[in-house]
Amino acid sequence: MSKKTPQTRAVTMQDVARHAGVSRTAVSLVLNDRFDVTLASDTRERVMSSATELGYRPNAGARALAQQRSDWYGLVTEIVTAPFAVDVIKGAQDRAMTDDKYLLIASTESDPAAETTAIERLLEQRVEGLIYAATWHRGVSVPDIASEVPTVLVNCFDRDGRFPSVVPDERAGGYRATARLLRAGHRRIGFINLDPGIPAAIGRRQGYLAALADAGIPADEQWQVTGHATADSGFAAAEVLLDLADPPSAIFCANDRMAMGAYDAIKERGLRIPDDIAVIGFDNQELIAGYLRPALTTVALPFEQMGARGVDILAAITAGEPTVTKRVTVDCPLLERSSV
Incomplete structure (x- = not known):
């Protein structure tokens, strides 16, 4: 019988503290970028060096729970494999990454029950906000649970007028x-x-x-x-x-x-x-x-630009900035080929 290789144990803050010769509290302060507490520069350097050497990775779930924020946005859409949905995702992800944010993507296949479940799962991951994207421009009814975080609609608009939206002009x-x-x-x-x-x-x-x-x-x-x-x-x-x-x-x-x-x-x-x-x-x-x-x-149809603009609005809302316009339109450019 072949011998089973045990899984490698995740490196903890305690391991980093032991390796660096400092307290676990000091490691927590350094790895969570806490500069409001004074620590010697050589202590910070030892902690960072030890974390790198040991291959430490932060526990994103625990950090999100502690900080009530995750650096993630959720994106809910009907069919993630549709060509236009891919463009929305690209535009949203590229724009989010400029702020060191990332997307968690959930496909709902146009099923209202699946929409609610998808949003619940994203909220469990402590997403900071939601992008709700449709594959064709129309009015939609968004599950009430989306109101728990800032939510922006892309390529659709809220029939009840609760959420801001980005649509093609x-x-x-x-x-x-x-x-x-x-x-x-x-x-x-x-x-x-x-x-x-x-x-x-x-x-x-x-x-x-x-x-x-x-x-x-x-x-x-x-x-x-x-x-x-x-x-x-x-x-x-x-x-x-x-x-x-x-x-x-x-x-x-x-x-x-x-x-x-x-x-x-x-x-x-x-x-x-x-x-x-x-x-x-x-x-x-x-x-x-x-x-x-x-x-x-x-x-x-400016799908990539709408995805990016949706994240712009979401970032502004999560930063506490007021949003005046409920519905933002994005220009539709003419692409010249050979039929005119």
């Missing part, structure tokens, strides 16, 4: 896409929108209409059709626009999936993009926008 994005087509000389601009009622559909249409109004172009209802966020619905909606007696010379699609469908409808008519008709999308789903031919000019 949908209207500005819709305006920017339409203005780009206007600058290219188009005056007949079709719009394939998302299902009505959701914030993205409302804001992107408002931007589209505002850009036309600023250019002195009447908004023609027949140039505005509704899709359902899929490539198939984009194809069908583009067919409706192309069948008009006076079809548009450009189409603004409220997401990249519908733009992909519009590409197929346009090409089936023997038309060329962008020579015969221009197309702009929204979202910047890179596996679509970057690989369509020609590559799709689109408006990007």
Whole structure:
């Protein structure tokens, strides 16, 4: 029988004290960065040297319990493997690390019971605050337990108005896409929108209409059709626009999936993009926008920036700074490719 190797015992403060020839209290003061108590510099040096030599690691759980803070933020999201969720996590983590903070991440799979459990587990780890992130922009109901610590919503907003939120500026994005087509000389601009009622559909249409109004172009209802966020619905909606007696010379699609469908409808008519008709999308789903031919000019959702801004607000709240704005919008940039 093979001999079982015993697990290495964790190095304790008492071990460091014995090695450095000082009291355990002195070790605690040094390793917890307590400078309000006077200690000789050589004592501090001996403690730090001994801790390094022995491989001492602080007990984060015990320290968090003692200090009632952990240097951790919790991030709760529906699906951590979604491409956009990864960008939110990156933005939040990069910003948190500038303040020596880190993220504990919990996936809830859109299950309300799992949300409450995830938040409870994060609170048990003494997180200093929570980021609650959604994979698509909408109003949400956040579990009451989130009120126990500062909480900021990202890519969603609290229906009850309890928590500050960071959301994309949908209207500005819709305006920017339409203005780009206007600058290219188009005056007949079709719009394939998302299902009505959701914030993205409302804001992107408002931007589209505002850009036309600023250019002195009447908004023609027949140039505005509704899709359902899929490539198939984009194809069908583009067919409706192309069948008009006076079809548009450009189409603004409220997401990249519908733009992909519009590409197929346009090409089936023997038309060329962008020579015969221009197309702009929204979202910047890179596996679509970057690989369509020609590559799709689109408006990007600023997930990474929203994650970072959420941590900015969370850091301010945990530092005791007042927050005036309940809902912060982040700009949606235009990414030029080859479809206009």
